[in-house]
Amino acid sequence: MELVLNEEQTMLAQTVKNFITDNSPINRMRQLRDDKDMLGYSKDIWKQMADLGWTAILFSEADGGLELGMAETVLVTEEMGRNLAPEPYISSIVLAGQALAKGGSKELREQWLGSVIAGDAVLTVAYQEKGGRYDITKIKTTAAKTADGYVINGEKVQVTDGYGADAMIVSARTSGNDGDADGITLFLVPRDAAGMTVTRQWRLDSRNVALVAFKDVKVSEANIVGTVDKGGQLLGQVIDLATVALCGEMLGGMNFAFNHMLAYMKERVQFNVPIGSFQALKHRAAKMYMEVELSRSVVMAAARAVDEENAGKELFISTAKARCSDAYIAVTNEAVQILGGNGMTDEENIGFYMKRARVAEMTFGDATYHKDRFATLKGY
Amino acid sequence: MADLEEFRASVRSWLEANAPKSLRGKMRDPAAAFWGGKKTKLPYPDSKPWLDMMAERGWTIPFWPKEYGGGGLSKEETKVLNEELARLELPPPLTGFGITMIGPTILQYGTEEQKKLYIPQIIKGEIRWCQGYSEPNAGSDLANIQTKAVVDGDDYIVNGQKIWTSFGDLSDWIFMLVRTNWEVKKQAGITFLLADMESKGVEVRPIKLISGASPFCEVFFEDVRVPRHQILNRENGGWEVARALLGHERTMIANTFGGRQSSTETKENPMEAAAKKYIGLQDGKIADDAIRQRMAQNQIDEQSFLLTVQRNSDNIKAGHRPGPETSIFKVYGTELNQRRQELMLSIFGPECLGWEGDGFEKNELDLPKVWLRSRGNTLEGGSSEIQLNIIAKQVLGLPD
Numbered sequence: 001m002e003l004v005l006n007e008e009q010t011m012l013a014q015t016v017k018n019f020i021t022d023n024s025p026i027n028r029m030r031q032l033r034d035d036k037d038m039l040g041y042s043k044d045i046w047k048q049m050a051d052l053g054w055t056a057i058l059f060s061e062a063d064g065g066l067e068l069g070m071a072e073t074v075l076v077t078e079e080m081g082r083n084l085a086p087e088p089y090i091s092s093i094v095l096a097g098q099a100l101a102k103g104g105s106k107e108l109r110e111q112w113l114g115s116v117i118a119g120d121a122v123l124t125v126a127y128q129e130k131g132g133r134y135d136i137t138k139i140k141t142t143a144a145k146t147a148d149g150y151v152i153n154g155e156k157v158q159v160t161d162g163y164g165a166d167a168m169i170v171s172a173r174t175s176g177n178d179g180d181a182d183g184i185t186l187f188l189v190p191r192d193a194a195g196m197t198v199t200r201q202w203r204l205d206s207r208n209v210a211l212v213a214f215k216d217v218k219v220s221e222a223n224i225v226g227t228v229d230k231g232g233q234l235l236g237q238v239i240d241l242a243t244v245a246l247c248g249e250m251l252g253g254m255n256f257a258f259n260h261m262l263a264y265m266k267e268r269v270q271f272n273v274p275i276g277s278f279q280a281l282k283h284r285a286a287k288m289y290m291e292v293e294l295s296r297s298v299v300m301a302a303a304r305a306v307d308e309e310n311a312g313k314e315l316f317i318s319t320a321k322a323r324c325s326d327a328y329i330a331v332t333n334e335a336v337q338i339l340g341g342n343g344m345t346d347e348e349n350i351g352f353y354m355k356r357a358r359v360a361e362m363t364f365g366d367a368t369y370h371k372d373r374f375a376t377l378k379g380y
Numbered sequence: 381m382a383d384l385e386e387f388r389a390s391v392r393s394w395l396e397a398n399a400p401k402s403l404r405g406k407m408r409d410p411a412a413a414f415w416g417g418k419k420t421k422l423p424y425p426d427s428k429p430w431l432d433m434m435a436e437r438g439w440t441i442p443f444w445p446k447e448y449g450g451g452g453l454s455k456e457e458t459k460v461l462n463e464e465l466a467r468l469e470l471p472p473p474l475t476g477f478g479i480t481m482i483g484p485t486i487l488q489y490g491t492e493e494q495k496k497l498y499i500p501q502i503i504k505g506e507i508r509w510c511q512g513y514s515e516p517n518a519g520s521d522l523a524n525i526q527t528k529a530v531v532d533g534d535d536y537i538v539n540g541q542k543i544w545t546s547f548g549d550l551s552d553w554i555f556m557l558v559r560t561n562w563e564v565k566k567q568a569g570i571t572f573l574l575a576d577m578e579s580k581g582v583e584v585r586p587i588k589l590i591s592g593a594s595p596f597c598e599v600f601f602e603d604v605r606v607p608r609h610q611i612l613n614r615e616n617g618g619w620e621v622a623r624a625l626l627g628h629e630r631t632m633i634a635n636t637f638g639g640r641q642s643s644t645e646t647k648e649n650p651m652e653a654a655a656k657k658y659i660g661l662q663d664g665k666i667a668d669d670a671i672r673q674r675m676a677q678n679q680i681d682e683q684s685f686l687l688t689v690q691r692n693s694d695n696i697k698a699g700h701r702p703g704p705e706t707s708i709f710k711v712y713g714t715e716l717n718q719r720r721q722e723l724m725l726s727i728f729g730p731e732c733l734g735w736e737g738d739g740f741e742k743n744e745l746d747l748p749k750v751w752l753r754s755r756g757n758t759l760e761g762g763s764s765e766i767q768l769n770i771i772a773k774q775v776l777g778l779p780d
Binding site: 285286 | 652655666676679683691700704711765771773776778
């Protein structure tokens with residue numbers, strides 16, 4: 001792999017950066033929070049992002065996509081992460097979109113992917129349950145076979161962009177026991193399904209997440225995504241892709257936090273000098289700079305490892321998520337400390353990043369989880 | 381292109397016919413490195429004839445100018461030569477500070493006479509050089525050097541002391557910083573001097589470290605006469621030369637790191653092997669979960685570091701300027717190695733506490749010395765604190 005951007009990628013990054021700078025200042029995030037906006041993102045901006053082609057990056061030409069890869073995807077999520085743009089890229093395009101692209105029948109793909117790529121429909125994956133931590137096989141939601149399909153019962157939590165989603169792909173146990181890798185099946189459930197209730201949840205990052213309850217929800221076999229009892233494996237694959245995309249977002253966020261802190265160190269005067277002249281602070285800034293640089297390398301590498309079908313791609317992905325989880329938290333913690341009392345106020349934007357860093361850390365497995373996975377993959 | 385292939389064919393047949401058979405396959409053998417000079421022990425009997433036959437063609441440093449005894453090869457030809465050396469797995473004929481530090485600096489700052497005098501001797505491996513920079517009161521504050529040189533006729537009379545001089549006891553010549561002016565800003569009163577270690581009044585004492593014997597020495601100068609023509613650049617113009625030389629040294633450090641491989645290969649590494657031996661597995665996992673997490677953290681850190689080194693070299697290959705990420709190599713690489721050695725101690729447990737004698741295996745006796753030595757990594761070649769100052773100032777633009 002080559003850890004350098006080609007000309008097209010450099011252009012894409014610049015285009016995304018320009019759009020986000022012009023259309024998605026951090027204030028937008030603040031406004032959505034203050035308004036207690038139920039959707040938590042803007043349908044209008046999401047449509048514009050789709051019109052620019054960002055939503056098509058990962059899909060095949062047959063599905064109406066551009067057939068680019070994760071190397072391009074992380075450029076988009078990085079710039080979105082820099083200004084905390086909350087649009088449903090990871091949920092609709094990477095998680096649900098790729099689950100459908102990889103495991104959906106021809107009919108399901110034709111029915112949904114066109115409108116997903118166009119930004120008209122928003123999909124997500126409902127996989128997380130209370131108490132399951134990061135193990136996607138520990139689920140209590142069941143899908144029982146009936147004469148003409150399946151009936152789902154259970155509850156999913158913190159479903160990303162679940163509120164207002166047009167459909168969600170739900171993981172449910174069809175055989176085996178809690179914690180078994182096999183025996184999980186993925187079902188696409190449209191929003192109007194009888195027995196499904198979606199309640200907006202409010203998390204510290206203010207983004208759209210939902211509590212989704214299934215009470216005797218009937219789905220037909222035609223709505224199965226992937227293979228019966230093998231849905232856990234497909235879910236693992238798309239979560240890996242989404243993890244890389246999220247690492248891109250985290251890289252953008254930590255970059256903002258770091259530059260914000262650095263600018264403050266040059267401006268803020270105490271004892272008649274800029275506080276950035278103090279060695280105790282300089283060294284902390286230099287250490288955070290190293291973390292940001294290392295994070296950039298591992299994000300680029302993980303994206304390329306996926307695109308090149310590298311045999312060790314899971315190692316690259318866990319390296320990236322473990323590093324970015326720790327680094328985003330470290331940089332935002334340091335930034336709040338160096339911004340002093342200002343950093344503690346709601347008026348300062350840095351708090352949004354500190355909150356988002358925690359949520360991102362605990363999405364798709366934290367650093368401890370990924371170190372455990374890394375060790376297991378290495379055979380120790 | 382046809383010329384290049386012709387060149388390759390001639391190199392190949394010459395190496396096949398002449399390169400000592402006993403050295404083939406020793407490319408990565410650290411013991412095969414030959415530092416040249418009059419006091420260095422020969423690594424292998426054939427090391428000297430190998431050096432001589434390569435030096436005759438100027439191929440110890442193939443890309444240096446022919447007029448001073450270099451090979452005068454182009455970048456492409458040098459690459460071909462290296463590939464052909466690698467084909468027979470031959471070790472480099474010569475290594476040392478002459479090639480990596482003072483040679484390039486003499487080519488940059490030396491007079492015509494100096495180039496004609498020193499460069500051929502470096503190429504032939506006749507002189508082994510050591511670096512006389514640090515002093516007891518000039519470590520991180522290098523410009524504070526006090527060793528003084530006073531003009532007396534055609535000579536300088538040098539008095540003072542250098543410390544941390546690597547291989548001072550095995551070197552023939554020293555390149556050193558001396559003070560020639562006390563009236564100006566300290567950087568502006570320094571002169572860069574080349575001196576013969578055989579001169580009367582030079583005394584060398586090896587330094588024993590917490591890890592045991594070391595290549596470091598103290599070098600004392602008492603009324604040592606050094607001819608005035610042995611300065612590089614002008615009198616009081618030594619600081620500029622010293623900084624240029626540090627640049628050559630950093631390139632060398634970066635190249636050393638760049639040669640290492642990323643750790644996603646599935647091949648078992650020494651740390652994993654040690655953990656399996658000293659701690660053991662339970663259900664296929666290292667039985668101590670805290671240590672297992674530290675191992676994964678260390679390997680993730682190492683991989684992140686190596687990928688950053690790779691990103692830097694890929695950037696340069698793509699025609700971009702070296703990015704600011706280069707500045708993190710020294711501080712992060714050395715601290716990473718320290719964490720690795722500390723973790724190795726934890727993995728070995730009480731078996732790592734031996735110093736010598738019975739009841740310990742050889743690798744158990746080696747480890748504490750390797751660990752203790754690693755504590756110096758963040759001091760030598762610019763301490764971590766100095767490196768962080770450099771990042772803060774030159775990369776982040778923070779004020780003084």
